[in-house]
Amino acid sequence: MTGRIKDCFSTAKTASRKVLVPFVTAGDPDPEWTVSIMHALVAAGADLIELGIPFSDPMADGPVIQLASERAIERHVDLGNVLKMVEEFRRADTTTPVVLMGYMNPIVRFGSERFPSAATRAGVDGLLLVDCPLEDRGGLGVAMEDAGLDGICMVAPTTSRSRVETITSNASGFIYYVSFKGITGAGQLDSQGLSDPVNQIREFSTLPVAVGFGIKNAEMAVAVAEHADAVVIGSALVQVLAAAATEKAACAMAASLVAPVRESLDNMKSGVCPGQTEKT
Amino acid sequence: MIDDLPTDRAEHQPDDTGYFGDFGGRFVSETLIHALDELSEAYGRWRRDEEFVQRMDEDLANYVGRPSPIYFAQRLSEVAGGAKIYLKREDLNHTGAHKINNTMGQGLLAHYMGKKRVIAETGAGQHGVAAATVAARLNQSCMVYMGDVDIQRQAMNVFRMRLLGAEVTGVSSGSATLKDALNEAMRDWVTNVDDTFYVIGTVAGPHPYPEMVRDFNAVVGREARRQMLQIGDSLPDALVACVGGGSNAMGLFYPFIADQDVRMIGVEAAGQGLETGKHAASLCAGRAGVLHGCRTYLLDDDAGQIQHTHSVSAGLDYPGVGPEHAWLKETGRASYVSVTDDEALQAFHQLTRLEGIMPALESSHALAYGFKLAADMRPDQSVLVNLSGRGDKDIQTVANLAGLEL
Numbered sequence: 001m002t003g004r005i006k007d008c009f010s011t012a013k014t015a016s017r018k019v020l021v022p023f024v025t026a027g028d029p030d031p032e033w034t035v036s037i038m039h040a041l042v043a044a045g046a047d048l049i050e051l052g053i054p055f056s057d058p059m060a061d062g063p064v065i066q067l068a069s070e071r072a073i074e075r076h077v078d079l080g081n082v083l084k085m086v087e088e089f090r091r092a093d094t095t096t097p098v099v100l101m102g103y104m105n106p107i108v109r110f111g112s113e114r115f116p117s118a119a120t121r122a123g124v125d126g127l128l129l130v131d132c133p134l135e136d137r138g139g140l141g142v143a144m145e146d147a148g149l150d151g152i153c154m155v156a157p158t159t160s161r162s163r164v165e166t167i168t169s170n171a172s173g174f175i176y177y178v179s180f181k182g183i184t185g186a187g188q189l190d191s192q193g194l195s196d197p198v199n200q201i202r203e204f205s206t207l208p209v210a211v212g213f214g215i216k217n218a219e220m221a222v223a224v225a226e227h228a229d230a231v232v233i234g235s236a237l238v239q240v241l242a243a244a245a246t247e248k249a250a251c252a253m254a255a256s257l258v259a260p261v262r263e264s265l266d267n268m269k270s271g272v273c274p275g276q277t278e279k280t
Numbered sequence: 281m282i283d284d285l286p287t288d289r290a291e292h293q294p295d296d297t298g299y300f301g302d303f304g305g306r307f308v309s310e311t312l313i314h315a316l317d318e319l320s321e322a323y324g325r326w327r328r329d330e331e332f333v334q335r336m337d338e339d340l341a342n343y344v345g346r347p348s349p350i351y352f353a354q355r356l357s358e359v360a361g362g363a364k365i366y367l368k369r370e371d372l373n374h375t376g377a378h379k380i381n382n383t384m385g386q387g388l389l390a391h392y393m394g395k396k397r398v399i400a401e402t403g404a405g406q407h408g409v410a411a412a413t414v415a416a417r418l419n420q421s422c423m424v425y426m427g428d429v430d431i432q433r434q435a436m437n438v439f440r441m442r443l444l445g446a447e448v449t450g451v452s453s454g455s456a457t458l459k460d461a462l463n464e465a466m467r468d469w470v471t472n473v474d475d476t477f478y479v480i481g482t483v484a485g486p487h488p489y490p491e492m493v494r495d496f497n498a499v500v501g502r503e504a505r506r507q508m509l510q511i512g513d514s515l516p517d518a519l520v521a522c523v524g525g526g527s528n529a530m531g532l533f534y535p536f537i538a539d540q541d542v543r544m545i546g547v548e549a550a551g552q553g554l555e556t557g558k559h560a561a562s563l564c565a566g567r568a569g570v571l572h573g574c575r576t577y578l579l580d581d582d583a584g585q586i587q588h589t590h591s592v593s594a595g596l597d598y599p600g601v602g603p604e605h606a607w608l609k610e611t612g613r614a615s616y617v618s619v620t621d622d623e624a625l626q627a628f629h630q631l632t633r634l635e636g637i638m639p640a641l642e643s644s645h646a647l648a649y650g651f652k653l654a655a656d657m658r659p660d661q662s663v664l665v666n667l668s669g670r671g672d673k674d675i676q677t678v679a680n681l682a683g684l685e686l
Contacts (some may be wrong), residue, residue, distance in 0.1 A: 054585075055584070055585065056454060056585040056586045057454065057459060057460075057463050057571065057572070057586050058463070059308075059309075059462075059463040059466040059467060059572070060309040060311075060466075060467075060470065062467070063453070066453055067453075070453075070454070073583075073585055076583075077583075078582070078583035078584075079583065079584070103570075104307055104569075104570035105569045105570045105571060105578075105580060105584040105585075105586070106583060106584030106585070107584070108568070108569045108570055108584060109569065109580060109582065109583065109584030110584065130309050131307045131308055131309060131570070131573070132307055132570070133306060133307075133308070133310060133313060135297060135305075135306070136297075136305045136306060136307055136575075153310075154309070154310040155310060156309070156310040156311035156313075156314075157311070158310075158311050158312075158313070158314035158315065158473060159310060159313065159314065160314060160317075163313070163314075167310075178309075178310065178311060181311055181470060181471060181472075181473055181474070182311075182467075182470060182471040183467045183470060183471065186471065187471070
């Protein structure tokens with residue numbers, strides 16, 4: 001686990017704080033705004049930022065994130081640009097972890113073997129590949145390990161118990177639990193149903209568990225945080241940003257979506273610490 | 281029979297993790313891994329089940345109309361002035377193309393797995409029609425995803441699918457063509473994975489699809505091998521088939537892989553010419569990458585974004601290709617060439633006028649190359665061209681290109 005992700009979760013654990021993870025697509029709605037939006041998210045209470053790598057064929061994403069990808073691609077945002085954004089972000093923020101999330105082909109084209117070291121040099125902490133399970137990482141997996149880039153793994157409601165064990169034993173950083181069968185931004189999240197699968201992950205791993213897909217507001221975030229160490233908000237945020245007319249407006253909108261979630265998470269009275277969730 | 285290949289061909293199976301050499305794999309989101317495991321297991325079991333195989337054979341004979349004949353195209357051969365040109369008549373199958381071999385197999389597998397809902401992606405509509413046909417017969421509900429652009433240019437097939445009881449959903453994202461329909465079908469599958477069977481239309485996608493779709497289409501090559509031996513007492517010197525995703529080509533090639541003297545040539549769509557960038561020739565002009573669940577050859581830009589493709593034939597208009605073709609290219613066992621829109625159209629007219637057979641524009645690509653190849657060969661040699669589908673569906677396109685309103 002790289003320093004920043006580890007520190008982020010251990011600091012949060014000590015403070016009984018839930019880790020808030022906003023997702024934005026790099027370069028959307030304007031490549032010039034992304035770094036400011038990232039800073040605005042941190043100022044509003046984000047602990048870790050997931051930055052989406054634009055891809056033309058995002059088969060695991062819903063229309064909101066797909067359109068964000070299309071907008072970014074229209075502005076010619078490629079993986080090199082994404083790394084530059086992180087580099088720029090790092091000039092002012094050396095502590096907030098950044099995880100890149102995306103699909104395999106842009107990485108293949110960049111060079112699977114040279115990407116991880118380029119990413120860590122730019123200040124990236126982790127990589128979550130939506131369409132690349134552990135078994136298919138090949139040379140990329142080795143290069144990630146060499147570079148110290150955390151490979152964030154997903155676990156889904158359909159993942160078998162034995163596979164959860166395999167995944168968790170190979171994962172680093174944190175585990176990303178996909179809250180329902182479906183695509184990003186869709187579905188009705190059943191926070192009650194999170195208890196068993198999250199506990200199953202914890203049986204095999206001490207890594208923190210983040211839950212994402214379909215979390216749209218503070219209320220849902222709190223319900224999810226009853227079980228998880230971290231909560232991911234993606235499509236709801238991307239949707240809001242799409243409507244922004246200026247950089248200033250985009251930052252304000254991002255902050256106004258994230259700040260109340262932060263507040264609600266901090267007001268949780270359950271007293272459940274990360275890693276010690278009780279079965280409800 | 282699904283599984284009657286000699287054991288020396290075992291090396292041509294994907295390995296346990298679904299790779300043909302460096303190509304293939306399961307590049308999908310975690311949610312689908314379980315469904316793919318389930319499918320691999322079910323396919324592994326039912327393909328060896330006597331009842332399943334018997335039912336499959338009966339359906340192929342009595343419903344699809346197999347075996348499809350091999351036809352010696354005498355006048356075409358005479359004009360070429362070289363090798364004898366034979367046609368494998370997949371155009372005579374029920375629904376007019378090889379596509380039904382695969383949908384019959386997958387539909388039946390869905391039935392045996394107890395899945396009541398099937399989904400499919402389609403480009404030209406041929407696979408959609410073939411999937412809807414089988415779904416109607418097996419009483420499955422069927423949802424077909426089709427790009428808005430394709431819905432426009434293939435209105436008749438859309439209506440055919442609806443007549444068959446399928447729901448056709450337009451896809452407006454991306455280039456609104458086949459690749460986007462595939463994305464959308466994947467999204468449906470990931471959402472409804474418990475009760476839904478995804479009938480993929482070509483030898484692409486995550487393992488076990490490339491293997492399974494090949495196996496269901498391999499009936500083409502098995503028949504052809506037998507038929508050619510009966511007709512001329514020897515195997516053909518060359519096999520020629522068009523390649524979009526590559527299912528008809530893989531079906532024809534596979535049973536001949538160990539016959540080292542038989543050349544295998546896949547023909548891609550060069551569209552307006554490889555140099556114009558407006559084509560769909562992923563093997564001839566692309567490079568290795570990851571698309572739609574597998575590592576394979578594809579057409580992308582320097583940022584790794586998948587390119588829009590062009591071909592006069594909607595069925596070849598796809599930026600990727602089955603991973604086994606990528607592997608056959610790398611090992612040199614098969615070679616891949618390309619044919620332009622114009623050459624394919626010329627072949628369409630040529631076969632229609634010389635033999636009274638109207639080929640699909642997809643198959644016209646194979647015919648165009650087969651003709652050129654035969655011209656350079658000796659009269660005692662033979663070329664077998666897979667006539668993968670009939671051209672009725674393309675009449676509108678052909679008329680439009682000639683500036684005619686029907």
